Amino acid sequence: MEALHSGFDATHPPSIDIALDTLSAPQRDLVMRVAAHFDRHGEPDLASTLYGIACFGDAAPTDDGDPHELLLAGSLLHGRGQVRTAERIYRHLLKGPSPPADVYSLLGYALHQLGHSVEGARQAAMAVALNPRLPNHHNHFGLALEGQGREQWDEAVNAYGRALELQPAHPEALDNIMRVLLASDTLHPMAGEIGRFLEEGHAAGVKWIDLGRVFEKHRRHEEAARAFARAVASMPGDVAPWLHLGALHQNHKLLEEAAVAYRRVIELEPGHASARERLADCLCEMGEFDQGMAILTALHQEHPSPELQARIDFAFPCIPDSLAQIDLSRRRLEAALDAYLARQGAVPPILSPGFFYLAYHGRNDRDLQRKGALLARKSMPQLIHEAPWVADYAGPGEKIRIGIASSLFHNHSIGRTTRGIVEKLDRARFEVALVCLPPRHGDAMAQAMRASADRVIDLSGDLAPDRETLATQRFDAIFYPDIGMNPYQTMLAHARLAPLQCTHFGHPETNGIPTIDWWISVDALEPPDAADHYSEHLHLLRDVPQFSYYHRPQLPTVLKTRSDYGFDDDDHLHICPQYLFKVHPDFDPILERILREDPKARILFTRSPVGHWSEVILRRLERRMGRLVERITCLPGLAMPDLMNLERVCDGVLDTIHFNGYNTTLEAWAAGAPVVTMAGRFQRGMHTAGMYRFMGMEDLIATDAADYVRLVRRLSEDAGFNRAMRRRIAECCDVLFENMDVVRAYEHFFEEKLRDRDWRRPRDAHPLAEVASPKAFATGRPTAVAA
Structure with a gap:
């Protein structure tokens, strides 16, 4: 004891190591018992330190240590974050006769934590082989597999699943399997079994929320809704599952169901600002514009904020109640745009507020769209960006490199109208990259489009790295077929990432963005004064019937009659x-x-x-x-x-x-x-x-x-x-349908514009001083019509 006390100082752990060499075997036994005493009496940190002293500290373990006490000390040290020390104990135990499976399992876990997941998986696999009935062994094996990277994630999920089969409420295995399923790009079949594990293990409601998030991430709406509903039943007085359920329904346009969930949150917590704001969003999107605005206005009166004021100022009805409401909404919008552009200093981030619905009013929206785009750049200066190489661009190489960018390359109208261009552009003259904005789609149309492109670039949804990804491609042209359909695409379009940037009719409306050079249209589909409707230069495709190489829709194989739909033959x-x-x-x-x-x-x-x-x-x-x-x-x-x-x-x-x-x-x-x-x-x-x-x-x-x-x-x-x-x-x-003249017209457009760049505008980045006043829009940007 004298040697122990002479070296022990709780505030200076290194002095403990100095005392180790002076401890005899009986003294180590004494320290072990003292450690056990402190462990029983609720001082685990001190117990952990004493176990380390008793076993070996920085010295190699001695052969006379009790294997059970060594394993106990190792696991306790391990749990206290002293992983390297624990690893040494486990390796020492492997030298003894017939080490138990727990040693392999814990060593595998320690090696995984230390970044040696491959060896960790080998050790954990030994534990599984020696005793496959212990769930911890499978859990540790899963962690080591997971640590090897995505290519082993499916096997990791299988291992976690085996742990849950043995112990359905195993908390670590549940957390681990949820984590992998949330991070994975595909949904593992084991996800369908987790509900059973939660049922059998009488898991807490928060686990049902985790399961709902897994299904939601993988766009399995019905399964996610059932999981969140179970969470609601398990947590009847908690707002969390109701908020998840509401957000799920809202994201899937089940707005009435979402409104029910948010109203329940408000019943539980009447002052819940987020639920009230989301309810207002639902009501506005449902077409109940006045009800939604009343909630937002009341919320702003209680909790004033510039962001909420901007929401109110730029709110817009999706289905107008009358011509008078259209006129009023447009006047409000223009007044708000002018006021925010004239305001000195910072304004809340505003990205094309409500502008999607402008296109359905039957009015010329060019000036409103210009002001909206400039306000986006004023309120979010980070949108203004130019790839450094663009200024020195000297023209295309042997092939014109085109990036076609959208979030809707799947069984959607945008997929159907873009697919043919991706497939049919002449590969002797063009290299075509499909730039897929999140979320990623996997239906047959998406797969066909990905297969037909020369390259596929999946963006992350993080603006700065995604812009860098596109800039490094050095595209001659970036074609955004549907600006206005996706806010993130609109944000990307504000950057100059290629010498030529263009759009067309995916959302058939000018967008006002100064970095979009050309709007590609069709002469047969435009009125004589078409150039006045666009902030971009206007290029008209001549002698073609429409915008796209459109695959003819196939007639149904089973033809139905009126009676199949419940209508009479006499009905008109x-x-x-x-x-x-x-x-x-x-x-x-x-x-x-x-x-x-x-x-x-x-x-x-x-x-x-x-x-x-x-x-x-x-x-x-x-x-x-x-x-x-x-x-x-x-x-x-x-x-x-x-x-x-x-x-x-x-x-x-x-x-x-x-x-x-x-x-x-x-x-x-x-x-x-x-x-x-x-x-x-x-x-x-x-x-x-x-x-x-x-x-x-x-x-x-x-x-x-x-x-x-x-x-x-x-x-x-x-x-x-x-x-x-x-x-x-x-x-x-x-x-x-399937008219190659359309494809040839697009090819002509890209070749002509990249040869003759006299159309290029002044620099795209507007000094904010120039957009501080509505007078900045008096002349606008030059517009050209080209054949």
């Missing part, structure tokens, strides 16, 4: 297969006249990602037409085969005004259905009419609202006319 059926935010208030009187003049007419709406929109649009129409609205049916979203079948058996398809169909029109024609349209003032309202004219067929292009109603009625009442229209569409529409 007219389907409008558009999202309901495209139904402009100017369209309402046309719908009313169709129903009023034809007692047999029935109008079918479909394609609504937000179910509540049906209630909002029907409420608006009922105010105008009263009980006639009873002959309007809002169908649930239909898969393309069912939609094409239904279009085929309807008398005709109603094209919305101001913002036409494009994919929907092509799908209807592929099904042989006649589409009634009326050309608008802007490209987005001329798609159907322009394609009809290219086909040499103008019979179903209405000259005004009265003519629109007349054509709709004629399709129902004149069977010969209907048959003739279907026959002519079948004869003429081939030119719209």
